[in-house]
Amino acid sequence: MSRTGAACRHRFNFCHALSPTFSFALIPFSLGITILVTVSPCRAQKQPTPSSPPSVAWKGIPKPSPKDYLSPDRCEDCHRPEYLEFDKTVHAHLAIPKQKYVTGCGMCHGPDRVHTEAEEAARGNDAKMAAAAKLIFSFRTANPHDAAAHCLACHTTSEHQQFFSESAHALHGVACNSCHTMHLVEAAVNPEQVGLAFTQAEYYSVPQLPVENQWLHDGMLKQAQPELCYQCHATIQANFALPFHHRVPEGLMKCTDCHTPHGTITAAHQLNQPNWQACVKCHIEVGGPFVYEHAAVKIAGCVGCHNPHGSVNHFMLVRRETRFLCLQCHTGFHGQTRVPHGPATTFENEGDCTRCHIAIHGSNFDPDLVH
Ligand code: HEC
Ligand code: HEC
Ligand code: HEC
Ligand code: HEC
Ligand code: HEC
Ligand code: HEC
Ligand code: HEC
Ligand code: HEC
Ligand code: HEC
Ligand code: HEC
Known part of the structure; x- marks a missing residue:
């Protein structure tokens, strides 16, 4: 693995060959790339070395018959963009x-x-080439379940992906490659084409890294958040355009601060943690x-x-007048939580209840939450 330290990040690929942790099994491969890099050094950007241990637990795919597999160099002639980005x-x-x-x-x-040899033999013959293209697994034409299975062959034991098949995403036909791209080649990264144009866009612009940097530094996503998610979640984008919202559109928070895109069995709505716990990691108080x-x-x-996600009311409350919020539950009907202050026209029941019940989230002093 190319854990070669900061000095190597933006250098040519052959710096991996100089690394003490370099695996000798990769030498033939790296030599091939060295030649390539001398031809086009400006393409030599690499994924950065992570500062923390891998979040991804994985296992290798055993190779029973080595002769079924070729070196990536054999693909370069015909799939140069994929080859370069993959590297x-x-x-x-x-x-x-x-x-x-x-x-x-x-x-x-x-x-x-099989695919490669068939393509090489079929050169110039369109029908044969098309037939040869079917001899390899294509993510584009595969169904989402099969596509995800090809990634999950390795990404099995990592904390989140292991629940991917239970996620709302998997159940609705969203595959790994709906959000991630392994080659960047196909990703149409043009924020202006994404979703509806909210007025908000004129006021805020999320600082975006150049496309390839974003891709390499941020989990190989097709697009940065939140645009990635807005593509499919237009209603959520509309919520975030309301006056009071978490600053996701401004780029200061991400959807994944609260959600896991990969799925979980512990929380509804793919939240990172169940219910209120998803919020109090930040709102400790x-x-x-x-x-x-x-x-x-x-x-x-x-x-x-x-x-x-956002609301027209201050503090992102679900109701404009706080007292109606309280009276949703404090109805006074039999068996339900009481309205303690008598008829609706009393002093206490007009205006916001939080004038007095200021410790609305809980109190260490007063059972009636007044301080
Ligand atoms: C002689 C040229 C040639 C070589 C060499 C070659 N391919 Fe292809 N490949 C093609 C053509 C032509 C297609 C079909 C057109 C397309 O979808 O790009 C194709 C399609 C594919 C597809 C997508 C299939 C689809 O239906 O969309 C994958 C994946 C693929 N090749 C992988 C590889 C890999 C991996 C290698 C190297 C081990 C390789 N190819 C070597 C010519 C080649
Ligand atoms: C042969 C096993 C294998 C397969 C198959 C595989 N991966 Fe990975 N993947 C890994 C390993 C190993 C890492 C690196 C883990 C680390 O060191 O952080 C990784 C890392 C990643 C990362 C994180 C990159 C980063 O920024 O650090 C993403 C995203 C990813 N894989 C997505 C996918 C997707 C999507 C697929 C299917 C199209 C896939 N992987 C298939 C083994 C695999
Ligand atoms: C709905 C979009 C979406 C789908 C589908 C998706 N991912 Fe991700 N993935 C993300 C986002 C967003 C991040 C970055 C998370 C962050 O920044 O906190 C990420 C991060 C990752 C990472 C990097 C590190 C980590 O924390 O695990 C890996 C590996 C990964 N995804 C693999 C996969 C695999 C494998 C699949 C399919 C089984 C998949 N993803 C499906 C959106 C998605
Ligand atoms: C980590 C998994 C992974 C590896 C390794 C990988 N690919 Fe892909 N490839 C994908 C996924 C996923 C797609 C679908 C489009 C995307 O994600 O950008 C794809 C798309 C393609 C396509 C376009 C046709 C299609 O299936 O949609 C070609 C051609 C291709 N890959 C060739 C290659 C070649 C050549 C290599 C090796 C140099 C390679 N791939 C290595 C995952 C991978
Ligand atoms: C501050 C935390 C937070 C952030 C940030 C956040 N969400 Fe949510 N999201 C939630 C909570 C909590 C729920 C559950 C709502 C409920 O139970 O009614 C939810 C529910 C959802 C739902 C399902 C219910 C629905 O309203 O359709 C979707 C889809 C969703 N969020 C997408 C997103 C997307 C996309 C983003 C980023 C643009 C995002 N969320 C950012 C906390 C958050
Ligand atoms: C390719 C389309 C697509 C993309 C991209 C996408 N989603 Fe989804 N998402 C869906 C679909 C389809 C559903 C299921 C229907 C629904 O609940 O709206 C869903 C459901 C959800 C839910 C609700 C789960 C539930 O149980 O209510 C959350 C939360 C969510 N997505 C978050 C995200 C986040 C965060 C991102 C970006 C990292 C994202 N999605 C990107 C298509 C997508
Ligand atoms: C019973 C209704 C209710 C519930 C449940 C509730 N809040 Fe509040 N919250 C309010 C009201 C009302 C205000 C406005 C207080 C005011 O007017 O001074 C508020 C204000 C806030 C504020 C801003 C002011 C402050 O006190 O810091 C934050 C942050 C907040 N709530 C977070 C949360 C979180 C996180 C949860 C879940 C753990 C939560 N709230 C649950 C009613 C509620
Ligand atoms: C990643 C950290 C983080 C998480 C998780 C988070 N918040 Fe926040 N929240 C913030 C920040 C930062 C602000 C200040 C927002 C601003 O001014 O943009 C805020 C503001 C608020 C406010 C308004 C406070 C005010 O003074 O206007 C409420 C209410 C609130 N959050 C509720 C929630 C709820 C409910 C959840 C869980 C669904 C949640 N937050 C999860 C970081 C977070
Ligand atoms: C989602 C329902 C719900 C909402 C909304 C709600 N409450 Fe409550 N509240 C409760 C429940 C349940 C109790 C516990 C009642 C009990 O023990 O009899 C309670 C207890 C209280 C108590 C303490 C009374 C006691 O007997 O321990 C006060 C004060 C209170 N609520 C005020 C408010 C105010 C003010 C609001 C509006 C900002 C509000 N509540 C909104 C459900 C709610
Ligand atoms: C002027 C200040 C004030 C306002 C406004 C006010 N309360 Fe109270 N509330 C109190 C005080 C003081 C107590 C404790 C003494 C008592 O029981 O009267 C209390 C007690 C309560 C209790 C607990 C009753 C019990 O029997 O234990 C609930 C529930 C409650 N209030 C809900 C509300 C709701 C809902 C509103 C808004 C519709 C509201 N309060 C408005 C001052 C206020």
Whole structure:
């Protein structure tokens, strides 16, 4: 694996060959690329070396018959853009024994010799070339379930992807390559084409890295968040355009601060953590525990009173007048939480209840949450 340190990040590929951690199994491959890089040095950008240990637990794909697989160099002639972009990613530099495990293009596209030899033999004959194209796994034509399975062959044990097949995304036909691109070649990255044009866009612009940097530094995503998610979630984009919102459109927060795009079995709506816990990692002060809890916070959850995507009301409340928010639950009907202050026209019941009940998320002093 090319953990070569900061000095190597933007240099040519052959710096991997100088690295002490370099795996000798990769030498033939790297030599091939060295030649390539001398031809076009400006394309030598690499994924950065992560500062923390890998978040991805994975296993190699065993290679029972080595002769079914070719070196990526054999593809360059015909698939030069894919070949060049692939070489910049961590996938091109896995430190595993080549004889035993699949590396190169075949780790995602499956056995690639048959296709390659058929294409080479078919050159000039359109019908034969089209037939040869069917001899290899294509993510473009595969169904999303099969496409994801090709990634999950390795990305099995990582914390999030292991629940991918249970996610709303998988169940609705969203595959890994709906959000990630392994080659960047196909990604049409033009924010102006994405979703509806909200007025907001004229006021805020999310600082964006150049496309390839964004791709290499940010999980090989087709587009940066939130545009990536807005493509399909136009209603959520509309919520974030409301006056009070978490600053996601401004680029200061991401959808993935609250959600996991990959799926989870512990929380509804693909939240990182169940219910109110997803919020209190940042809003520690409202999380408690308190001596006197307001049951609403932990039972209904924050979304009982707030719309975290955005709202026309201050504090992102779900209702404009706070008292109506309270009176949703404090109805006074038999068996339900009381309205304690008598008829609706009393002093207490006009105006906001939070004039007095200021410790609305819970109190350490007062069971009635007045301080
Ligand atoms: C002689 C030229 C040639 C070589 C060499 C070659 N391919 Fe292809 N490949 C093609 C053509 C032509 C197509 C069909 C047109 C297209 O979709 O780009 C194709 C299609 C593909 C597809 C997509 C199939 C589809 O239907 O969309 C994949 C994946 C692929 N090749 C992978 C590889 C890999 C991996 C290698 C090297 C091990 C390789 N190819 C070597 C010519 C070649
Ligand atoms: C990590 C997995 C992975 C590896 C390794 C990989 N690819 Fe791909 N490839 C994909 C995915 C996913 C797509 C679908 C489009 C995208 O994500 O950009 C794709 C798309 C393609 C396509 C376009 C046709 C299609 O299937 O949509 C070609 C051609 C291709 N790859 C060739 C190659 C070649 C050549 C190599 C090796 C140099 C390679 N791939 C290595 C995952 C991979
Ligand atoms: C042969 C095993 C294997 C296959 C197949 C595979 N990956 Fe990976 N992938 C890895 C390894 C190993 C890493 C690096 C883990 C690390 O060191 O952080 C990785 C890293 C990644 C990363 C993180 C890159 C980064 O920025 O650090 C993404 C995203 C990713 N893979 C997506 C995919 C997708 C999507 C597919 C299917 C198209 C796929 N992988 C197929 C083994 C694989
Ligand atoms: C709905 C969009 C979406 C789908 C579908 C998706 N991902 Fe991701 N993935 C993301 C986003 C967004 C990030 C970056 C997360 C962050 O910045 O916190 C990411 C990060 C990753 C990472 C990097 C590090 C990590 O924390 O694990 C890997 C590896 C990865 N995805 C693999 C996959 C695989 C494999 C699949 C298919 C099984 C997949 N992803 C499906 C959006 C998606
Ligand atoms: C501050 C945390 C937070 C952020 C940031 C956030 N969400 Fe949510 N999201 C939630 C919560 C909490 C729910 C559950 C709402 C409920 O239970 O009614 C939710 C629900 C959803 C749902 C399902 C319910 C629905 O309203 O359709 C989607 C889809 C969704 N979010 C997408 C997104 C997207 C896309 C982004 C980024 C543009 C995003 N979220 C950013 C907290 C957040
Ligand atoms: C290719 C389209 C697509 C992309 C891109 C996409 N989603 Fe989704 N997402 C869907 C579909 C389809 C559903 C299921 C229907 C629904 O709940 O709206 C869904 C559902 C969800 C849900 C709701 C889960 C639930 O159980 O209610 C959340 C949360 C979500 N997506 C977050 C995200 C985030 C965050 C991103 C960006 C990292 C993203 N999505 C990118 C298509 C997409
Ligand atoms: C990643 C950290 C983070 C998470 C997670 C988060 N928030 Fe926030 N929240 C913030 C920040 C930062 C602000 C200040 C916002 C601003 O001014 O843009 C904020 C503001 C708010 C406000 C408005 C406060 C005010 O003074 O106007 C409310 C209400 C709120 N968040 C509720 C929630 C809820 C509910 C959740 C869980 C669904 C949540 N937050 C999750 C960081 C977070
Ligand atoms: C019973 C309704 C209710 C619930 C449940 C609730 N809030 Fe609030 N929250 C309010 C009201 C009302 C305000 C406005 C207070 C005011 O007017 O001074 C508020 C204000 C806030 C503020 C900004 C002011 C402050 O006190 O810091 C944040 C942040 C916040 N809530 C976060 C959360 C989080 C996180 C949760 C879940 C753990 C949550 N709220 C659950 C009603 C609620
Ligand atoms: C989602 C429902 C819900 C909402 C909305 C709600 N509450 Fe509550 N509240 C409760 C429940 C449940 C209890 C616990 C009642 C009990 O123990 O009898 C409670 C308890 C209280 C108590 C303490 C009373 C006691 O007997 O312990 C006060 C004060 C209170 N709420 C005020 C408010 C105010 C003010 C608002 C509006 C900002 C509000 N509540 C919104 C459900 C809610
Ligand atoms: C002028 C200040 C004030 C306002 C406004 C006010 N309250 Fe209270 N509330 C109190 C005080 C003081 C107590 C504790 C003494 C009592 O029971 O009267 C209390 C008690 C309560 C209790 C607990 C009752 C019990 O029997 O334990 C609930 C529930 C409550 N208020 C809900 C509300 C709701 C809902 C609103 C808005 C419609 C509201 N309050 C408006 C001052 C206020």
